[in-house]
Amino acid sequence: MIMNILKDLWKWVKWILVILLIGLLILALRIFVLDKDYNGSKRAKDREERVYGSSSTTDTTSGNGNASGNGSLGQKVVNGAKAIGNATVSGYKGDSEYDYNSANFDEWFLMYEGEQYDGAIQNVLDHLIENSKGNFYARTSVTAVGFGGNNTVDYEGDVTTYQNAIQAMKDSVTSGMYDVSFKYAGIMTYVNEIVITKK
Secondary structure, three states: OOOHHHHHHHHHHHHHHHHHHHHHHHHHHHHHHHOOOOOOOOOOHHHHHHHOOOOOOEEEOOOOOOOOOOOOOOOEEEHHHHHHHHHHHHHHHHHHHOOOOOOOOOHHHHOOOOEEEHHHHHHHHHHHHHHHHHOOOOOOOEEEEOHHHHHHHHHOHHHHHHHHHHHHHHHOOOEEEEEEEEEEOOOOOOOEEEEEOOO
């Protein structure tokens, strides 16, 4: 009985060894015949030249521009990255010229959802004023309930009026607890109003 099990096991071991041997032969064929001319460093250099240009790396430590010439570890400077960085910066500059996107809500406010103390509410209102100074974030509406005249501050095209109204709301915040909630536009796609309720 045990001899039969060992014979059957030996058959499986033979097949596994044959499959491994075939795999090793294929690997050897690939390494020594198909890929014998493969040069990884040359290929990386060619790819780098395609991306960054032909003079993408220069050695800053040796005078002859050859990092491996004297065996020292020279610091490499990638000139192409400078061009990419400049293009990126000019892209941001170009974006800042556009009017703000009314759907671009600053998600920083979401961490204030729920019950908050008066200092946190003043931070929220300060942050709204700061966001209105740039063109990136939406000038989100804010509603005061139970303080500040129960009014809603909407942006209607005049930044100074919007900022002054939020500042007046901030000045009317008294000590105590408040509740922060949000109203959404569309099908809950983005926040278009912050509601601050005095408890």
